[in-house]
Amino acid sequence: MSDHTHAAPKRSGLWDWLTTVDHKKIGILYLLAGGIFFLFGGVEALLIRLQLLYPEQQVVGADTFNQLITMHGTTMIFLAVMPVIFGFMNAIVPLQIGARDVAFPFVNALGFWLFFFGGLLLNTSWLLGGAPNMGWTAYATLASNPKFTGLGADFYVLGLQIAGLGTLLGGINFLVTIINMRAPGMTFMRMPLFTWTSFVTSALILFAFPALTVGLVFLMFDRLFGANFFNPDAGGNVLIWEHIFWIFGHPEVYILILPAFGIISEIVSTFSKKRLFGYSSMVFATILIGFLGFMVWVHHMFTSGLGPIANTLFGIATMLIAVPTGIKIFNWLFTMWGGHIRFTTANLFAVGFIPTFTIGGMTGVMLANPAADYQYHDTYFVVAHFHYVIVGGLVFGLMGGLYYWWPKIFGKFLNETIGKWNFWTFFIGFHLTFFPQHFLGLMGMPRRVFTYLKGQDLELGNFISSIGVLGMAIGTILLFINIFVAAKSAKRAPADPWDGRTLEWAIPSPAPEYNFAQTPLVRGLDALWTEKMAGNKGMTPAEPLGSIHMPSPSFIPFVMSVGLFIAGYGFMYASTWGTYIVGIIGLVITLFCMLLRSLYDDHGYHIEPDEIEEKGVKA
Amino acid sequence: MLMALALVLTGCGKENLSTLIPQGPVAEKQFFLMVLTSSIMTGVFLIVIIILTYVLIRYRQRPGQTGIPKQVEGSHKLEILWTVIPFLLLIVMAVPTVAIAFDLAKEYSNKDALQVKVTAHQFWWEFEYPDLGIVTAQDLYIPAGKKVEFTVTSADVIHAFWIPALGGKIDTNPGLTNKIWLQADKPGTYFGKCAELCGASHALMDFKVEALEPAAFDAWAKKMKAAEAAPAPTATAAAAQGQEIFRKSCMGCHAIGNEGGKLAPNLTNFAERHKVAGIRDNKKEFVAEWLTDPQQVKPGNTMPNLHLSPDQVNALVEYLSTLKVNQ
CATH class of the missing domain: 2.60.40.420 (Cupredoxins -  blue copper proteins)
Structure with missing residues (x-):
C-alpha cells in the first residue's frame, strides 16, 4: 500500500460518522450527543422540581431523588455542557485560526468516543439496579464505602474515568492546535476571543482533569479493591477526597464558563458592529481568571473545618476573581456603547446573559466570605448561585452560540421567530425557577433534600420555583422544534450571514472538508472585518492553490473506546461474576487498537486543486 | 441602601429557622456580613443595569440605519476605573470578613462555655455533655444567653451540623473533630438540620434546640443525670x-x-x-x-x-x- 493515496476514501451514512476524523463532523457529533444528554439531565431536573412542588410529597422516593440529583449534576456538567462546548471548539476554533483541521484528528475522534461511551456507561446505571446517589461531588465515606452506596457509585467512578480521559485528550489537542496551526499573521493577540477562551479552557483541562482522574482512581480502589484512602477507620482521611475533587472541581467551573465568555464576546461585537472594547484587557482577564481559578478551591470547603487562616486566604483569593470578571462585564457594555445593536436571537441570549451572570457573580462574592458562607453553604442559596452562573451564564451563552454559528455549522438558519420565543420562555422560566431559591436557602432550606416539612415557610418559594421550570422546559422544547424546522427548511445560509468579523465567516457555510482552499493571510484583529474595511471581497491567500493533505478516517477510535466500555462493566461486576476476564478482554481490545495504530502508518490522502474548484462551485 | 436591604431581608422565613432573623451573636455577625456584601453587590448590579438599559435603548439599530459605527479600541481611563473601583470595594468587604472569620473561630474552654460533643449518625444526632455526664439525642438542651462550644464528629458519613437561627454550620467528618461555638440569646425552640447529603433520609435528619433559662437548664441537667442513673x-x-x-x-x-x-x-x-x-x-x-x-x-x-x-x-x-x- 502506498503511503499517499490520492483518492478521497468514499464513505457515507452511519459508517462515515463512526469513522470520521473531520473536526467539523466531530463537532456535530459532540453537539448531538451533548444535546441528547442535555435532555436526559433536563428530564431529571423536571422530576426533581415535581417532587419539591409541595411539602412532604412522595412523587419519587428518597433514594430515587438522590439518584436524580446526582445524575442531573453529573450529566449536565460532564455529559451535556462540556460536550456542547467541545462541539463549538471543534466546529469553530480551527476555522477562526485559519487551520485545515486540528493538530491530532485521530485523537480528536478518540476523545469524542471516550466521552460518549463513558457517558453511556454512566447512564446505563438507571437500567442496571440504580444510578449513583451520593451527589455529583461523591464525598467520602458516603461514596467510598460500598456499605453506604450501591453499585451506582461504581458506574460514576468508571463512567467518569472513561469520559474524563476523552476530555483530557480534547484539551491537549486544542492546546496544540491553537499554538501550532494558526494561519500566517494570526498572532496570539489577533486571535478571536472564542479561540482565546478555548485556549485557556484547554490549559485548565490539562491541569485540572488529572486531579479528577487521580481522585477517581483512589475512589475506585476504595470501592472495588478494598483500599482505605478515604476510610477513617483504617487511617484514611475523608477530607483528601474533598481537596482532590475541588482542585479539579473549581477550575472545572472556569473550564465551563470561559468559552461562554468567548461566545458572548463574539456575539456582542458582531451584533453591535463594533470591535471588542478593550480586547487586550479581555485576554488578560481571561488568563487571570484561569490562573486564579486554581487558587480558590477551598471556598467549597469553608465548613469542613480547615480553620480561619485557610478560609480567609482562599476567601479573599475568590473575591479577587470578581475584578477580572467585572472587567469583562464592563467591556461588553462598552462594546455595545455607540454601536448599532441588532436584536437577533443570538444577541438576545448575549444581552440576557449580562445581568443574569452579574447576579451569579454577586452571589459568588457573597459566598466568598467564609463566616457568612457558614450560613449559605449547602443550602438553596448555593443552588441558586451556581445555576445563575451555569445556566444563566453558560447555557445562555451556548444557546446564543447555537443561533449564531448554526448557519456556519449546518449551512441553514435556525428560525428567528421561534428563537425569540425560545429566548423569552427560557429566560423568564429561568429567573422564576432560581431567583426564589436564594431566599429559600437563607430561610433555612438545605440543598439536596428530597422533601421539606410543612410549616417552615418554605412552601411558596418552592412552588414558584417548580412552576418556573415549565418555562425552561418550553424554551428547550422550542429549541428542539427549531432545530427540526431548520433541518426541514430549504433556505441555505450564505458564507457570511451576520456581517461577521472573524475568519470562519470568510468560507462557505457549511465549511468544505478542507476548510480553506488556500490558507488565508491574517492582517489584523477581526481578520475578515479588516479585509472588508480595506475594500477587499475576501481574505488574501497566503499560499498558491495546491494539493491539500487530509487525514484518513478511522474506525479505531470507536473500537478503542468500546474496549474501555466493556472493561468498565468487567471490573464493576468482577465480584458478582467472580472473574476479571471480561475486564481483561475489554482492556485487551483497547491495547490491541493502540498497537494497531502504532504499527500501521496511515499518511492520509490529498485533495487536488481540480477537486477543490469543483467542490468550491458546489458549495 | 444598606438599611433598605436589611429591611427587605429581615422578616423572611420562620423566626426559629431563618438565617435572616438571627437569634444569637454568631448569626447576627453573619447576618451583618450578608447585608454588607449584598448591598455593595446590589449597588454594582444597579450600575450594570443602568448602563445596559441605556445602551440597549440608545444604540439599538434604527430601521434604515446604515454606516459603520466608530471602531473603538478601548479606553485606558475607563478600564483603570473599573479595575480600581472593584478593588476598593473588595477591601471594604475583606476587612470585616477577616475579622469576623477569626472571631467565630475562637475556641472556648469549659470556663467560658458549656461543652457539648455532637456525633452525627445516619440519620440522627447524639449530644453528649462531658462535664455534666449526660448523653441524649435529637433534642439539644442549651442554656440561653451562654456560649456553647460544640465539638462535632460523625460515626459514619459526612453530615453538617446546622442551627440556622443561631449561626452557620460545620461539617461533621468521620475520624476528625471540628469545633464551633453558638449562642441563643433568648429561650426558645430552634430548628436544627443536617446540611450535607448523607444518604436516603438526609432531608429528614432534623433536630431541635431547646434553649432554657440558665436556672431551668441546670435543673434539667440535674434531673437528666438522676434519670440516667x-x-x-x-x-x-x-x-x-x-x-x-x-x-x-x-x-x-x-x-x-x-x-x-x-x-x-x-x-x-x-x-x-x-x-x-x-x-x-x-x-x-x-x-x-x-x-x-x-x-x-x-x-x-x-x-x-x-x-x-x-x-x-x-x-x-x-x-x-x-x-x-x-x-
Whole structure:
C-alpha cells in the first residue's frame, strides 16, 4: 500500500460518522450527543422540581431523588455542557485560526468516543439496579464505602474515568492546535476571543482533569479493591477526597464558563458592529481568571473545618476573581456603547446573559466570605448561585452560540421567530425557577433534600420555583422544534450571514472538508472585518492553490473506546461474576487498537486543486 | 441602601429557622456580613443595569440605519476605573470578613462555655455533655444567653451540623473533630438540620434546640443525670409489658439511662422530645407508626422492622410515653 493515496476514501451514512476524523463532523457529533444528554439531565431536573412542588410529597422516593440529583449534576456538567462546548471548539476554533483541521484528528475522534461511551456507561446505571446517589461531588465515606452506596457509585467512578480521559485528550489537542496551526499573521493577540477562551479552557483541562482522574482512581480502589484512602477507620482521611475533587472541581467551573465568555464576546461585537472594547484587557482577564481559578478551591470547603487562616486566604483569593470578571462585564457594555445593536436571537441570549451572570457573580462574592458562607453553604442559596452562573451564564451563552454559528455549522438558519420565543420562555422560566431559591436557602432550606416539612415557610418559594421550570422546559422544547424546522427548511445560509468579523465567516457555510482552499493571510484583529474595511471581497491567500493533505478516517477510535466500555462493566461486576476476564478482554481490545495504530502508518490522502474548484462551485 | 436591604431581608422565613432573623451573636455577625456584601453587590448590579438599559435603548439599530459605527479600541481611563473601583470595594468587604472569620473561630474552654460533643449518625444526632455526664439525642438542651462550644464528629458519613437561627454550620467528618461555638440569646425552640447529603433520609435528619433559662437548664441537667442513673419505675401494666419488650428487642441499640446500646438514640427523655424520628409530632399514633414500619417513615435508616404485633406496639408506645425526666 502506498503511503499517499490520492483518492478521497468514499464513505457515507452511519459508517462515515463512526469513522470520521473531520473536526467539523466531530463537532456535530459532540453537539448531538451533548444535546441528547442535555435532555436526559433536563428530564431529571423536571422530576426533581415535581417532587419539591409541595411539602412532604412522595412523587419519587428518597433514594430515587438522590439518584436524580446526582445524575442531573453529573450529566449536565460532564455529559451535556462540556460536550456542547467541545462541539463549538471543534466546529469553530480551527476555522477562526485559519487551520485545515486540528493538530491530532485521530485523537480528536478518540476523545469524542471516550466521552460518549463513558457517558453511556454512566447512564446505563438507571437500567442496571440504580444510578449513583451520593451527589455529583461523591464525598467520602458516603461514596467510598460500598456499605453506604450501591453499585451506582461504581458506574460514576468508571463512567467518569472513561469520559474524563476523552476530555483530557480534547484539551491537549486544542492546546496544540491553537499554538501550532494558526494561519500566517494570526498572532496570539489577533486571535478571536472564542479561540482565546478555548485556549485557556484547554490549559485548565490539562491541569485540572488529572486531579479528577487521580481522585477517581483512589475512589475506585476504595470501592472495588478494598483500599482505605478515604476510610477513617483504617487511617484514611475523608477530607483528601474533598481537596482532590475541588482542585479539579473549581477550575472545572472556569473550564465551563470561559468559552461562554468567548461566545458572548463574539456575539456582542458582531451584533453591535463594533470591535471588542478593550480586547487586550479581555485576554488578560481571561488568563487571570484561569490562573486564579486554581487558587480558590477551598471556598467549597469553608465548613469542613480547615480553620480561619485557610478560609480567609482562599476567601479573599475568590473575591479577587470578581475584578477580572467585572472587567469583562464592563467591556461588553462598552462594546455595545455607540454601536448599532441588532436584536437577533443570538444577541438576545448575549444581552440576557449580562445581568443574569452579574447576579451569579454577586452571589459568588457573597459566598466568598467564609463566616457568612457558614450560613449559605449547602443550602438553596448555593443552588441558586451556581445555576445563575451555569445556566444563566453558560447555557445562555451556548444557546446564543447555537443561533449564531448554526448557519456556519449546518449551512441553514435556525428560525428567528421561534428563537425569540425560545429566548423569552427560557429566560423568564429561568429567573422564576432560581431567583426564589436564594431566599429559600437563607430561610433555612438545605440543598439536596428530597422533601421539606410543612410549616417552615418554605412552601411558596418552592412552588414558584417548580412552576418556573415549565418555562425552561418550553424554551428547550422550542429549541428542539427549531432545530427540526431548520433541518426541514430549504433556505441555505450564505458564507457570511451576520456581517461577521472573524475568519470562519470568510468560507462557505457549511465549511468544505478542507476548510480553506488556500490558507488565508491574517492582517489584523477581526481578520475578515479588516479585509472588508480595506475594500477587499475576501481574505488574501497566503499560499498558491495546491494539493491539500487530509487525514484518513478511522474506525479505531470507536473500537478503542468500546474496549474501555466493556472493561468498565468487567471490573464493576468482577465480584458478582467472580472473574476479571471480561475486564481483561475489554482492556485487551483497547491495547490491541493502540498497537494497531502504532504499527500501521496511515499518511492520509490529498485533495487536488481540480477537486477543490469543483467542490468550491458546489458549495 | 444598606438599611433598605436589611429591611427587605429581615422578616423572611420562620423566626426559629431563618438565617435572616438571627437569634444569637454568631448569626447576627453573619447576618451583618450578608447585608454588607449584598448591598455593595446590589449597588454594582444597579450600575450594570443602568448602563445596559441605556445602551440597549440608545444604540439599538434604527430601521434604515446604515454606516459603520466608530471602531473603538478601548479606553485606558475607563478600564483603570473599573479595575480600581472593584478593588476598593473588595477591601471594604475583606476587612470585616477577616475579622469576623477569626472571631467565630475562637475556641472556648469549659470556663467560658458549656461543652457539648455532637456525633452525627445516619440519620440522627447524639449530644453528649462531658462535664455534666449526660448523653441524649435529637433534642439539644442549651442554656440561653451562654456560649456553647460544640465539638462535632460523625460515626459514619459526612453530615453538617446546622442551627440556622443561631449561626452557620460545620461539617461533621468521620475520624476528625471540628469545633464551633453558638449562642441563643433568648429561650426558645430552634430548628436544627443536617446540611450535607448523607444518604436516603438526609432531608429528614432534623433536630431541635431547646434553649432554657440558665436556672431551668441546670435543673434539667440535674434531673437528666438522676434519670440516667436510675430510670423512673413504670406505673401501668401495659407500660411494664412494653418495658419487657424493650429489654428483649430494643436495648441492643437503644439505651435508657445508662443501660443499653449506643448504636441508636438514647431514649431517657423520649416522651419529652418534640418529634419522633426527628420529623413527626411526638404523638402516640406516630410513635406506633414508626415502630410498625421504620423504613416507611425514614427510608434507609438503620432501625430494623421488628414485625411487632399491634398489641406489642401499643405496649411499647405506652412504655415510651412514660420516659420523662423534667416534670
